[in-house]
Amino acid sequence: MTVLMHTLHVELEDRSYPIYIGRSLLADPGLLGRHVSGRQVAIISNETVAPLYVDRVRAALGGVEPAIEKISEIVLPDGEQHKTLDTLGHIYDRLLAEGHNRSTTIVAVGGGVVGDVAGFAAATYQRGVNFIQVPTTLLSQVDSSVGGKTAVNHSLGKNMIGAFYQPGAVLIDIDTLHSLPPRELSAGLAEVIKYGLIGDEPFYRWLHDHISQLRALEEGPLAEAIERSCSNKARVVAEDEREAGLRALLNFGHTFGHAIETAQGYGEWLHGEAVGAGMAMATRLSVEHCGLPEDEIALLLELLAAAGLPTAGPADMGADRYLELMQRDKKVIDGRLRLILLDRIGAARVVDDVPGDTLRRLLEVAPV
Amino acid sequence: MTVLMHTLHVELEDRSYPIYIGRSLLADPGLLGRHVSGRQVAIISNETVAPLYVDRVRAALGGVEPAIEKISEIVLPDGEQHKTLDTLGHIYDRLLAEGHNRSTTIVAVGGGVVGDVAGFAAATYQRGVNFIQVPTTLLSQVDSSVGGKTAVNHSLGKNMIGAFYQPGAVLIDIDTLHSLPPRELSAGLAEVIKYGLIGDEPFYRWLHDHISQLRALEEGPLAEAIERSCSNKARVVAEDEREAGLRALLNFGHTFGHAIETAQGYGEWLHGEAVGAGMAMATRLSVEHCGLPEDEIALLLELLAAAGLPTAGPADMGADRYLELMQRDKKVIDGRLRLILLDRIGAARVVDDVPGDTLRRLLEVAPV
Structure with missing residues (x-):
């Protein structure tokens, strides 16, 4: 062996x-x-x-x-x-x-x-x-x-x-x-993709080339993807063990995702599925608000689909419901919504100045 | 004011x-x-x-x-x-x-x-x-x-x-x-006396001179005694936050004391009262096993009495009962009883080689 x-x-x-x-x-x-x-x-x-x-x-x-x-x-x-x-x-x-x-x-x-x-x-x-x-x-x-x-x-x-x-x-x-049931494997891949998006562009590009091997559980790529994910997370945690700042970046896609999970009832959407859809939304918002190149949206949707993940939230969930649930997020400080967005692939930051109408417009068009 | x-x-x-x-x-x-x-x-x-x-x-x-x-x-x-x-x-x-x-x-x-x-x-x-x-x-x-x-x-x-x-x-x-009820004040004084015994001889001698002022709640001596106690404890904790070694010394008198509390039912004897009696026993054993000068026993008993504390365990508690309960102590490692004893006033250490018959003899004569 x-x-x-x-x-x-x-x-x-x-x-x-x-x-x-x-x-x-x-x-x-x-x-x-x-x-x-x-x-x-x-x-x-x-x-x-x-x-x-x-x-x-x-x-x-x-x-x-x-x-x-x-x-x-x-x-x-x-x-x-x-x-x-x-x-x-x-x-x-x-x-x-x-x-x-x-x-x-x-x-x-x-x-x-x-x-x-x-x-x-x-x-x-x-x-x-x-x-x-x-x-x-x-x-x-x-x-x-x-x-x-x-x-x-x-x-x-x-x-x-x-x-x-x-x-x-x-x-x-x-x-x-x-x-592991394939659906849960896909849900795990959402977090793997997240590490690439927020802090490791080479890994993110590598994932596009290896996503089908990962789903087929090929051991070399699988061990590689797990190690890169853990090492990305470990780097963040080492700098901010008790979540005072940097560690918040690990929540990329999660504020949208948590809203989806709560609206649908936990268990209907797996956490990773909701995060997948949430990352698609956060990436669209990053294009609009932070100048991320627009073609990254299509690349991400392609990767999410190849990973077996949803690329948008539930069709019946309107902007009002998202906004209501997102306001309850633990990361809301003094009523101000803090979102994790991307300046470019591999470079995330906390943003608390997204105009309300920009966010609402995004949420209205999200489930396409 | x-x-x-x-x-x-x-x-x-x-x-x-x-x-x-x-x-x-x-x-x-x-x-x-x-x-x-x-x-x-x-x-x-x-x-x-x-x-x-x-x-x-x-x-x-x-x-x-x-x-x-x-x-x-x-x-x-x-x-x-x-x-x-x-x-x-x-x-x-x-x-x-x-x-x-x-x-x-x-x-x-x-x-x-x-x-x-x-x-x-x-x-x-x-x-x-x-x-x-x-x-x-x-x-x-x-x-x-x-x-x-x-x-x-x-x-x-x-x-x-x-x-x-x-x-x-x-x-x-x-x-x-x-x-605070006077009995609880006395119980607190047991721990104050302990800090002197295990690590601060000048404080211990000072306590003999000020014990009646402490019981009368005279604010100067009271603040002084609390500060010295806290600073003694803080020094030990700073060196051993998670109780890997040195912090064990803070349990002086406690292995005997816990046995008394358990035998009598919690609440009958206050923790500090049991520790007072336990310190008297540990001090007797220190004279026998570690060469602590014998006249320290009488000095301690005098101080305990002046503090309103018992100087011996309950009269009806035999050596067998002590030994049985002490074996359940958290500090027993691989069946070996570890006791905190004094080489001299202000110098405590962990001892795990007290012969069984020495301990038994002490426990049999303890309630005099």
């Missing part, structure tokens, strides 16, 4: 950590062993992912020296609706009932929801324990596994309760993408 | 913060204003303390420029039994329902329980908001207000869920001690 592995370092002083990207990483006791610090492990996963991958993690842990004495397996119900304080309480109950102490390691095996909940549990169990992320969806591999955002939802808002908490390591085993 | 104020800085790089110690600090809009960063404030207190001090905080906030737009008051039921995830959930509900955003400031007004819960809420609300501690008991002023430990309890253990999260500022208004 070819073992292909890239290692990337997220530089955050004493909170720095490596991201390993490659094939069959889950089967490697050496990798896990290097990052399990005590003799206790709690694997947190969900009922969809656990049957597929938890046995591999268990087997690898079995080869770790010195021997792990206790492995607990906490399987959560699948779905964003379970990303709650109650689920968190269930995790604490299990960890305490099964005698996990401050030297335990929590290993999250799953997508963004599992990573967010397990990460928050790791951040807060006995004031913080060792944490390893094993993201199994493309979206979580290129997005939530870098940057240390952990959270649960509240009935009054998404991700309202959480912490910044960096993992000790991230293992991205690209084999896990073979079990 | 004399305004007496000491300012102490806790040095933790980008998490550094000032502790102000003095009279009538709560009435000073300038002090609060300097540390309220946004235009929203949530005061968290409990039903005992809120009627006494929250109006003063509100009045001071009323003088802050630019004007605070929203002040919420969240009053918790009084008592350690409410230091739970449920109480935390209630705080999140209120903050969200009342529209607090990421720029809000949480102000904790109360003792250790209020500070711990409010601090954990601040650490986790929208991944961390600004936090000001206004501790109103001597124990919280000299202990929990320094060091950033926040937590709630779980039915299976105290402080099992929490975070390290530093406040933006701590305001210690010594006027608040006039409303």
